[in-house]
Amino acid sequence: MNVQVSFNQQVIETERFDLRPLRRSDQGLIEMYAGDKRVALNTLSIPHPLPPGVIEAFIARALAEPRDEDVWVMDGTKSDSSEVMGLISLTRLDRNQTEVGYWVAPAFWNTHLASDAVQALIETNPLGNDTMFAAVFHDNPASAKVLTNAGFVYLGDAETYCLARDATVPTWTYSRKL
Template sequence: MMEMYTDRLKLRLVEPKDAEPMERLVNDREIARTTLGIPHPYPPGSADAFIQRRQEAAKKGDGFSFAVLDRQSETFMGIVGLRIDPSHHHAELAYWLGKAYWNQGYCSEAAKQVLRFALEDLKLHRVWAAAMTRNPASFRIMEKLGMKHEGIFRGHVLKDGVYEDLTYYALLRSERT
């Protein structure tokens, strides 16, 4: 099993046992309103299907979704993932944490470890991420990771009946310090 550690966190590939705590945490309007692919309410049973898809992606090397766990208690806190495009040697970085874990540096800590995995272990050329412009906490994480702002796509996605602007950041392996 693939595992990574930081000072406070354990990251491992998502497993079926994560479905219940994942659904409990992600079924929060505050999380759904600023994430691109999470609906509210979160449909019961959807975590099982998500985990199965992400396990299949990991087997094929198309992506990795890591459960973010408290290192001591192994409490499930959220997910940091990579969706890989092998033909271009790049990946999209995405993340969410349960609201109880916001503003404590956990997401930056976990995302930094996954970014290191992408660029050093997987030897990807580029990792990029996007956030709604009205979610500065998300793109501040990208900035803390050393990612460079690449631009804003105006009215790029439709979320809850509203067209949202997305801001994009990326880091090339050659830029990693």
């Protein structure tokens, strides 16, 4: 795995895709995928339907300095795939911990893309964290499997608000010591 630093954020190279910082030019593809109800319903913060300006503001926050969250694009151009296949992020918490969040465009579901992206973040540990956390909705067992396959351990149940569902949704919470 090769790692480069770009805009104070590492570019993480894997065999079939790169995790790279967002670019303003990613807006169109992110809007297309994030506008898919199936994607929005499995995230905390993507509204559905997707209002104008949401992704533009998201990209601006991701490019800002300082920021609380580093966001990487799953870029498949090195293997003749889409420039944006999904996103993965690390949100800074206290005590040298982060929370992992990710979504994959439906066209790339069941390709182990999320698993490979999570594993790449664990292996490179770009923020030098001691622990990573993640939470997934109870009705998204595929994302839970991504985490357990990457060595995350189940901590317990919780609930959180989902913007697209306009409801509080039960979650499973996981952690991974690094």
